[in-house]
Amino acid sequence: xxxxxxxxxxxxxESPKYQFSExxxxxxxxxxxxxxVYVDFNEEQLLLFPLQSVSDTWQPDTSxxxxxxxxxxxxxxxxxxLSFSKPSFDLDxxxxxxxxxxxxxxxxxxxxxxxxxxxxxxMRRDVFKINYKPTPLQNYRKHFNHFGYSLGLFTGLxxxxxNETVTNNQVSYEYDGVLFSNGIGAVLGVNNLSIGLxxxxxxxxxxxxxxxxxxxxxxxxxxxxxxxx
Numbered sequence: 001x002x003x004x005x006x007x008x009x010x011x012x013x014e015s016p017k018y019q020f021s022e023x024x025x026x027x028x029x030x031x032x033x034x035x036x037v038y039v040d041f042n043e044e045q046l047l048l049f050p051l052q053s054v055s056d057t058w059q060p061d062t063s064x065x066x067x068x069x070x071x072x073x074x075x076x077x078x079x080x081x082l083s084f085s086k087p088s089f090d091l092d093x094x095x096x097x098x099x100x101x102x103x104x105x106x107x108x109x110x111x112x113x114x115x116x117x118x119x120x121x122x123m124r125r126d127v128f129k130i131n132y133k134p135t136p137l138q139n140y141r142k143h144f145n146h147f148g149y150s151l152g153l154f155t156g157l158x159x160x161x162x163n164e165t166v167t168n169n170q171v172s173y174e175y176d177g178v179l180f181s182n183g184i185g186a187v188l189g190v191n192n193l194s195i196g197l198x199x200x201x202x203x204x205x206x207x208x209x210x211x212x213x214x215x216x217x218x219x220x221x222x223x224x225x226x227x228x229x
Contacts, residue, residue, distance in 0.1 A: 020128040020144065024051065024058065025084035039084060044071045046082070046130075070142060074132060077140045081131040090124035090150045091228045093117070094187075096158070096198055096221035105168060105213025112219075114159045116181060120225065122152015154198065155182040162208055170211035177212070178205045187223055194225030 022041070027048065028034045038049040038060035046068040049060030068082070096116040103109050126148035132140035158181050160166075163174035183200025198221045204212045 020084070020130075020146070023086065025086045025128075028083040028085065037084075041070075044069065046070050070130065073135075073139050073141050075139055077132045077134070078130075081129050083127065083129050085125055085127040087123060087125050089229065090120070090122045090152060092120040092194060092225040093228060094120050094154055094156070094194070094198070094223050094225040096200075096223050099219045099221040101214055101217065101219045104217050105166070107166065107213060112160065114161070114176075116156065116158035116179075116221070118154040118156025118181060120152055120154040122150040124148055124150030153182065153184065154200070155180075157181070158202065160202065160204070160214070162204065162212060166213050167208055167211035168213065171208055177208070179203060180205055183218075185221075185223055187225060194223070194227065196223050196225075197221070198223040 020039075022039060025037060025039050026034050027037050036051045036058070038051060040047040040049070048066040048068065049062060050064050051058040052061045053059075094117070096118070097113060099112040099114070099116065101110040101112060126146065129145045131143055131145075133143045135141050158179040159176045160179055161174060162171060162177040164171055179202040181200050181202050183198060185196060185198030185200070187194045187196030187198070199218060200221065201216050201218050202214060203209065204215055209215050
């Protein structure tokens, strides 16, 4: 699933992956210029260590540390917003409470609300920005912002009503069929919660699969998620 995650303001003293914490980041200086650095910090100072290759591993070069003073308030804004990013794996539990199915088998487009749960695994990149915003007191207050995005896949189980209408009159009774689903999508999130759009296909897991008009047909759904890692 392609996942785009947007986060809000937060203190960078906290340690979840959607918070700014000590570690290796890619620092962006402009649209075309970036550099990998090791970031450490205290309450009012950010320490940037360039990385150097040591025995086939990247280690911070402590002889070339750059110290940036970042007090809670200051009299002038920063010359430019500080931007850092880092990749990570993303593991989420998703549910799709709404599915829009295009017309199929002579039926008009449908909006289904049957249960759908899925497991999502992907690659995620979080971006952290630090700048200063003006206040009514004629100074500038530190502002921290976070957003992220990831790319991956989801797979899971769901249910759908199966009857004569959706089987071209091949089934004379009605029941809730079990579905196997997988697909891709785009999701917005706040911290470890996610909401967005998913695109997938369903596979009816019983003997009526060949008659079901939505078998392997694409759908678009609203997705909610909870991050597990």
